[in-house]
Amino acid sequence: MYVATKGGERAIDAAHQWLAEERRGDPAVPELTVDQIREQMTLAVNRVMAEGSLYDPDLAALAIKQARGDLIEAVFLLRAYRTTLPRFGASEPVDTGEMRITRRISATFKDAPGGQILGPTFDYTHRLLDFKLMAEGETPTAQQKPSDPVDAPHILSLLDRDGLMEPLEQTDATPADLTREPMSMPADRPLRLQALARGDEGFVLSMAYSTQRGYGRTHAFVGELRIGTCDVEMFVPELGFAIEIGEIELTECETVNQFTGSKTQPPQFTRGYGLVMGQSERKAISVSLVDRALRWEELGEDNVGAPAQDTEFVLYHCDNIQATGFLEHIKLPHYVDFQSELELIRKIRRAAETPMQEAAE
Template identity: 80%
Template sequence: MYVAVKGGERAIDNAHAWLAEERRGDTSIAELSLAQIREQLSLAVNRVMAEGSLYDPDLAALAIKQARGDLIEAIFLIRAYRTTLPRFGASDPVDTGRMSCDRRISATFKDAPGGQVLGPTFDYTHRLLDFKLAAESDCEDLPETQTAEPRSEDTPHILSFLDGENIIEQEPRTDAEPGDLTREPMSFPAGRAVRLQSLTRGDEGFILGMAYSTQRGYARNHAFVGELRIGSVPVEMEIPELGFAIEIGEIELTECETVNQFKGSKTVPPQFTRGYGLVFGQSERKSIAMALVDRALRWEELGEDNLGAPAQDEEFVLSHADNIQATGFLEHIKLPHYVDFQSELELVRKLRREATELAEQMAAREAAQ
């Protein structure tokens, strides 16, 4: 337990005022607008939306500005705001096969049906600082290039073409309502739907570390990226008064499906299995990492051996993936713990006195002998 902060209102008000001053920075420099953050720091905005579980680029940009660029603090702000929003219904499951793809690649099939679309990516850049961006008029000097339009037609999933050979597992279909991690506390063992919710809300760095551990041998997870796609999908909602679904908007998603080896079991012949990742916005690293961890966590349902790897431990992964919970528990130790520490201090002093007395007694006995 810790002692709550009491009093000191004037000091707290001054701390808030100082924070606002630090957040604003040099007033001779133009203030960042939400539009600038939304459009030019879009990957940060996407992360805040994904881990905050709220798709709203403007609110995510506001949270980043308020948090001075601290993305975990921004995610905390978005989650707190999310709890105030009313729920008036649920959308239908999105169909990513209808995605208007800005980017669609496969590491398993060179001639993917529908073609590969490189899209906006850092993959082929040289990772050298571009000092042209430091110029005030950098937007005027952009080279003229031809940018491909997103695929407007439906884009079938590449792994669906393996279904015809029956060499990849079939995704089970169920009409059961998936659990909602934002409304119900997690319990173990968790179903795959809840696991995927936890991973998509989880801290990108933690999920990345878990995924990397599987590639280094701490789980059975030799994976290929069957397909990685980024684009917009329509969101539809059933309207009871109308008796059918209507489109209420579009959201940008990143989806990754991995292909993994599976040696088979007594009842299932050798085939490929899947890992899956789906994240708000353009979040390639997170979606790939999520797919790797998803596959590692499926060892039991696939009848595989548990190798004792951290990424195979459902409770370990899911209990530590949430950066808001982790931040809260970690940062609470900087709040006053005066009573706790005083008790620890007195205990250590007492033990030291007893140890000193015992040492003196031992020395006296040795001298007497």
């Protein structure tokens, strides 16, 4: 017979204490500090900030430490904290054209105006374990600061100038805020980009990969990928003008996609776009590919039934916090539900066994 396990508050407290011990690990090993995580695990910190919709490296590092390195749990912690913060206003649109660039590459033009800046990247490493890091550690080097703004126009503007690129959509409408309003369908492009930017990197990556393998109408080139810091400004009504309140690191990707034209659009290149907090180029590229796949209807293309073309499927399943909550809730007590299922199965079996026994007799 199945019975409910009893433990209550004492069992939960004991589980929390055990969790704290596991998080700390061997006391003989120096404790990992928040500063160390922030400075030496920056890509993990950037992912937590992006998917947590809160730009604060210190809090993201704290969340990673508290979550024992579980990045989705860290995102959950950061989002929960975010809901407690007051909102003083909205910033002005960020101008990525004025970005202090640390990395800027293009797969479409070799001699791009402003030059290509390789920056900090794994692209050219050998992917071999460096055992020196375990034996000797790393020798600190002078940190390279972002450069001053350079004349580095967005590369897609060159195609736009020649009339080969679809024109940018201009609108004065204020986009919906996904962090304050629930998702609703149909979702316009600003809302889709918000959802993708804070969606789970693995999910968005898999959707982007599917488009490259033929499950969607896109064949993309990275027109430009740029990483750097941008000034954030906020308009102050009492002053009558905007003031700088800080800076933020961003990764921006614009892809160039083939387009043979449709009933409503002439043959031209079309664009996909991705903008993500921090250095997160895999995520930014993925967002831009999925963004382009989701634009099939506005471009007059056919829907071939690819998962990445299904707006509801993509947007309702890309959020890792919602997915985690729905998935992990099944490990919580469902004793009553299971007892009813169990009794139903027993009843069905008894009903099925009676005719079988009568036939055997």
